[in-house]
Structures are given as C-alpha cells and as structure tokens.
Amino acid sequence: MHLRQQTQEILARVDIVDVIKKYLPLEKAGDNYRSKCPFHTDSDPSLSVSPKLGIFKCFGAGCGKGGNAANFIQNYEDIPYHQALVQLAKLIGRPDLAPAEEKKGFEAIFEINQIVSQLYRDILFTKSELSEKARLNLRERRITQETARRFNIGYSPNSWTWLTEQNLNKNILRQAGLILKTDAGHFRDYFKNRIIFPFYDRDNIMGFTGRTLGIAKKIPKYLNSRDSDWFKKQSLLYGWNFNRKYIIQSKEVVIVEGQFDVLQLYQRGVQNAVAVSGSYFGSQAAGILSKSIKRATIFSDGDEAGAKASLRIAELLAQRGVDLNIIYLEGKDPDEAAKYKHRFNWEKLNSKYSYSMVSFAFEQEGVEGALKRLASCYNKIKLSYAIRELSELSSFDEKYLDHWLKEFKRAPLSSEVITSQDLKLKLNEELVLLSAYNKGAVQLDSYLIKKLGAQTVAQIQKAGKGLIQELADNPKYATRLYMLEHVKDLAKYSHDLLTKAYLSFLSKDVSNFKVKLKETGDIKYLTKIEQWVKKINKIKMGIKNGKKENGPRSINY
Known part of the structure; x- marks a missing residue:
C-alpha cells in the first residue's frame, strides 16, 4: 500500500473528536465542537472541530491553525507528521498501517545509546563492588530503587576504560560521544565514576548527563553529552x-x-x-x-x-x-x-x-x-x-x-x-537617591549608620539640590530621580526601602554569626543568631500583615 493510501486509511478510521479530547476539553456547539485554541493565547473558544469532516480549524486572529487529526497531534506535540500518523495507527489498533519511520541517519547512535544505557543500569542494579559507592550515594540521597529504575538511572564505573572494553563498535561509541581518542591514540571513556541520567526524545536516548561521585575540585559536578545534531541541551527537558x-x-x-x-x-x-x-x-x-x-x-x-x-x-x-x-x-x-x-x-x-x-x-x-x-x-x-x-x-x-x-x-x-542587572540599584544607592530627592525621607538610626558606612551616611546627610545635580550625571541615577517624582506614597516608599535595608543587613549578620560560631564554638554567637532571626521574623510578619508599626523602626537594635 502506498503512503498516501495508508494515510487516507488511517484518517478514515479515526474519530477526530476522540483524538482531540485526549488533549483538550471540548464542548458541543451545534453539529461541531469547540475549545480554546492551544496554539495561541486564547480567551474565547476559537478552535472548532468538525466530526463530520474530520478536521479542526482555529478562527482566532493571527492563528489560523487547522487540518486533520494527524495535523493536530503534529502541532500539539511538536513532532513530525509521520510520527503523528504512527500514533493514530496505534490508536485505531492498526499499527500495520503506520508509515515507515523517516531515516535521519542517527539510528546507529540511538542504538548504541540504548545498549550503553542498559550496561550502565546493569552495573548499578547488580550487587557489584564497582557500583557500591553509587548505590550508597543514592541511598544517602533517599532515592529509592523503584524511582531509580523508573527513570532508568545508571552508573559509569570509576575507570577510564570500562566502556571501551565492552566489545562494542568503537567508531560508533566515539561518534556518539561516549568515548574519546587521546593524543596518544588510545580510547578512553567520556563518563567516569558518575551517576548517569539518560535524555530521551520519545523512545530514543539522545544523550546523557553524569553526576560525579569524585571529590576533585577540577572535575565538573555535572557533565553533559556534547552538543551534536541529535543532542541539543537547550531543547531537551529531563523527565x-x-x-x-x-x-x-x-x-x-x-x-x-x-x-x-x-x-x-x-x-x-x-x-x-x-x-x-x-x-x-x-x-x-x-x-x-x-x-x-x-x-x-x-x-x-x-x-x-x-x-x-x-x-x-x-x-x-x-x-x-x-x-x-x-x-x-x-x-x-x-x-x-x-x-x-x-x-x-x-x-x-x-x-x-x-x-x-x-x-x-x-x-x-x-x-x-x-x-x-x-x-x-x-x-x-x-x-x-x-x-x-x-x-x-x-x-x-x-x-x-x-x-x-x-x-x-x-x-x-x-x-x-x-x-x-545593569538597571538594578544597590540599597545604599536607592537610599542616597531618595534622600537627595526628599531630604527628610530617610531617617537613619545607629544600626543603619553603622551598617551603611561613612561615605553613604555622609551623602544621605548632605542631601540637597547640589547632590541631585551631582547624581544626575549618572544616567541610571537620573532615571530613578525622574521616577521618584511619580511615587504615589513617599512615606510608604521610604518605609519599604528602610525595611528592605534592615532585612538585608540582619540576614548578613546572621550569616556572619554562623561563620563565627563554627570557627570559635562561642555560645554567644548562637544567642545572637536566635535574637536576629526573631527580629527578621518580626519584620516579615509585619510586612505580611500590613502593619506598619511592626516595621524595623519599632525594633530596638
């Protein structure tokens, strides 16, 4: 049977409503059905499905997607047309009508990836000494064997030649990026001592990511298969x-x-x-x-x-x-x-x-x-x-x-x-700009004076027209000064900014106290951590409840 006849035979046996219902909720509209179109941002149902004609069509502005059941699957799942026909043939229970797979020239790559993935899984799930550390790592991470098996996780042993010694075609292994050729002319494994995660496109394994079990700093924690015509990291989603x-x-x-x-x-x-x-x-x-x-x-x-x-x-x-x-x-x-x-x-x-x-x-x-x-x-x-x-x-x-x-x-x-990142202002810059715009807007207590530093405090206290003109020389500052003219509630803006400053400095203090506690073991730093965390939580609770009186200025630092 020719491809055209196969296609017609499949489409004639398919109920397009049943097909699209697997992807979208359909509602009856006369003799047809309708739904919001999945191919553009649709606020009103623009997609019409005709069971009589076996077609769908979007009447949304600028969309216009339409076609038969295979076209819908092709567009929805972003797959080639022949793959959509294969799915429909399976759906109607006639896989014999499915067109032959298009050949991309990567079959040998996909086949070797499947074989190697199975080898990696076998070594992980058999009680081999080679993979003992890998199994222990998964247990420590609390990854169950059931989960590891479901996601086809494997392990590449701690050897540069384990895979090269597996009696597989080295040219294809090299083409797949699973082994490399050294300057000395020898082959070595690409993945070594790593937990292996396969990346799939449908049933084909396109490549792998390996998470090292080593501790050397020069070794990348995660190593991906190299980009190629079949493996492109930016278009693949793990899981x-x-x-x-x-x-x-x-x-x-x-x-x-x-x-x-x-x-x-x-x-x-x-x-x-x-x-x-x-x-x-x-x-x-x-x-x-x-x-x-x-x-x-x-x-x-x-x-x-x-x-x-x-x-x-x-x-x-x-x-x-x-x-x-x-x-x-x-x-x-x-x-x-x-x-x-x-x-x-x-x-x-x-x-x-x-x-x-x-x-x-x-x-x-x-x-x-x-x-x-x-x-x-x-x-x-x-x-x-x-x-x-x-x-x-x-x-x-x-x-x-x-x-x-x-x-x-x-x-x-x-x-x-x-x-x-170019546009972002630092907290001290925001405070200086606010004080320059409105001299009384930034009231500093002893805590903030200590944390902001002498230069920033001097600028805030200097505040005035001269400072505005000086700051406006920086385009980024000029933009913010212009924007400050259009603040709805300057008091709220100032309070929020000061709150942000307190939270930032308090959080940094906690981090520093933790370091000192670890270095010295002095219990006073633990006490300070507890006190500062309470202050942080009190401020955050005030923000959450919208209670201005619970803000930073009501807390004694």
Whole structure:
C-alpha cells in the first residue's frame, strides 16, 4: 500500500473528536465542537472541530491553525507528521498501517545509546563492588530503587576504560560521544565514576548527563553529552518523557534545575516536574512546554544563580502567555527541600515561599529590572494586571510605570542593550537617591549608620539640590530621580526601602554569626543568631500583615 493510501486509511478510521479530547476539553456547539485554541493565547473558544469532516480549524486572529487529526497531534506535540500518523495507527489498533519511520541517519547512535544505557543500569542494579559507592550515594540521597529504575538511572564505573572494553563498535561509541581518542591514540571513556541520567526524545536516548561521585575540585559536578545534531541541551527537558502524561493531564509543569530535583519531587507526589539542566533553557524548550500547559511553577536553586535562572525561564514562558508561579527557598534546592518526606509540604512551599513573576523580579532586580522583564510579555490583559501589581509593590503610579514600560520595549531597537542587572540599584544607592530627592525621607538610626558606612551616611546627610545635580550625571541615577517624582506614597516608599535595608543587613549578620560560631564554638554567637532571626521574623510578619508599626523602626537594635 502506498503512503498516501495508508494515510487516507488511517484518517478514515479515526474519530477526530476522540483524538482531540485526549488533549483538550471540548464542548458541543451545534453539529461541531469547540475549545480554546492551544496554539495561541486564547480567551474565547476559537478552535472548532468538525466530526463530520474530520478536521479542526482555529478562527482566532493571527492563528489560523487547522487540518486533520494527524495535523493536530503534529502541532500539539511538536513532532513530525509521520510520527503523528504512527500514533493514530496505534490508536485505531492498526499499527500495520503506520508509515515507515523517516531515516535521519542517527539510528546507529540511538542504538548504541540504548545498549550503553542498559550496561550502565546493569552495573548499578547488580550487587557489584564497582557500583557500591553509587548505590550508597543514592541511598544517602533517599532515592529509592523503584524511582531509580523508573527513570532508568545508571552508573559509569570509576575507570577510564570500562566502556571501551565492552566489545562494542568503537567508531560508533566515539561518534556518539561516549568515548574519546587521546593524543596518544588510545580510547578512553567520556563518563567516569558518575551517576548517569539518560535524555530521551520519545523512545530514543539522545544523550546523557553524569553526576560525579569524585571529590576533585577540577572535575565538573555535572557533565553533559556534547552538543551534536541529535543532542541539543537547550531543547531537551529531563523527565519530559517520563512525566509528560501528568503534565498534559494537569496542564501544569514544575520546572527545576537538576535531575535529582525531578526524582525527589516525584517521590513526594509531584509527578509533573522537568529539569532544564542548569542554564540550558531556550525558546525551543519554552515553545514545547507552552503547547501543553497553562501554568508553570518554577522552583530553581535558592541562590543568586537560581534566582536569575528562575527569571530567565519566567520571561520566556511569559512571552507565550503561560501563568507563572516562582518558588524561592533561600539557601536550598528542590532536592534538599524534598529529601525528607515528613518535612516536605508542597502546599506550604506554594504559599509561604511563592512569588508572582512581578514580585520576584521586583525583589531581585528592583522596579527597573521588573519593567525590563515585563517588556517581553505580549498579553495586554496580563500585562495590565502585572503593572498594577508592580505599582502596589513599588509605590510608583501605574500610568508612569506603563509609560516607562513602553520605553523599555523600545530599548532593544537602540544601539545600547539594557540588561536587568545593569538597571538594578544597590540599597545604599536607592537610599542616597531618595534622600537627595526628599531630604527628610530617610531617617537613619545607629544600626543603619553603622551598617551603611561613612561615605553613604555622609551623602544621605548632605542631601540637597547640589547632590541631585551631582547624581544626575549618572544616567541610571537620573532615571530613578525622574521616577521618584511619580511615587504615589513617599512615606510608604521610604518605609519599604528602610525595611528592605534592615532585612538585608540582619540576614548578613546572621550569616556572619554562623561563620563565627563554627570557627570559635562561642555560645554567644548562637544567642545572637536566635535574637536576629526573631527580629527578621518580626519584620516579615509585619510586612505580611500590613502593619506598619511592626516595621524595623519599632525594633530596638
């Protein structure tokens, strides 16, 4: 049977309504069905499905997607047309009608990856002395054998020649990037003494990530397969093939940074997580996810790099109309947070440590940084809500924030590229600028005078017209001084800024006390830690309850 006849035979046997119902909720509309279109941001149901004709069509402005059941699967899952036909053939119970797989020339690579992955799994799960440390590491991390088997985790032994000695085709192993040729002309293993995580695209293993069990500082903690025509880190999501079903069903994804994060969350019942492997998250991965989800929870590591990663991921997904929630647990990553079952509380993480994209960008990068992030958001309704939220957080007037946002949107067209980090002001800079604009707005007590340092305190106390003109020489400062003219409530703005300063300095004090406690063992530092943490919690509770009297100035430092 020719390919055209096979295709017609498959499509004739398929009920397009049953197919699309697996992906979208459909409601009856006369003889047809309708739903919100998954291929663009759709507020009203624009997608029409005709069971009589066996086709779908989106009538939304600027979309126009349409076709048969195979076209729908092709677009929704971002797969080639022939793969969509293969799925439909299986669905109707006629796999014999499925077209032959298109040949990409990578079959030998995928085959060797499967063989090597099985070897890595075999060495991990057999009671071999070679993998004893790997099994112990997984137990210490509280990764169960059931979870390790489900995600096909393996182990590459602590030898440079283990894989090269496995009687496999060395040319193909080398082409797959699993072994390397040394300058001396010998072959050596690419992965050595590492827990191995395979990356899949459907049933094919595209490549691997290895987490070292070594302790040498020069060894990278995580080692990925090298980029190639078949393995591109920026478009692959770890765990997608295993958790895809839960993600599509819930229309929600949890995005983390590391493979162990995915495993730990899975064990705690969060089965819709994927990992972006550090900083490797690009527009292609965002596009794949946005077709299957309405909401994303971003749970990166609780450090500066993790915060930046969260905002970068959020920005890419916001461009595609995805609702966002960011969990930020300072000093911890998801692996640590989920390690102990009795301590893990997913609801608490999504409330106590949860941020919107706007509030997190504002906290991390200030009002200018938040505006820069929002400049890439195209949904006008969501953008208006975001501007309103930023106005409440920053005390700046909405209409001026909207005006400045338009300026940021024009920025990419200029010769100078503006980054969020370039725009961010330090706390001492913000205090000096506020005092320059309004001399009485910044009242310092002895604690802040000590922490801010003599130079900053002198500038704050100097405040006046001359200081404004001096500061305005810096374009970044000039922008903020101009913005200060449009603060809705200067007293609230000043109070919030001072609160931020107290929390920042108190947190640094706690970190320093912990170091001194470890170095000296002196119990007085433990007492100070307890006192300072109580102060921090009191301030945070005041912020949460909106009680100005519980702010920093009511606490005796």
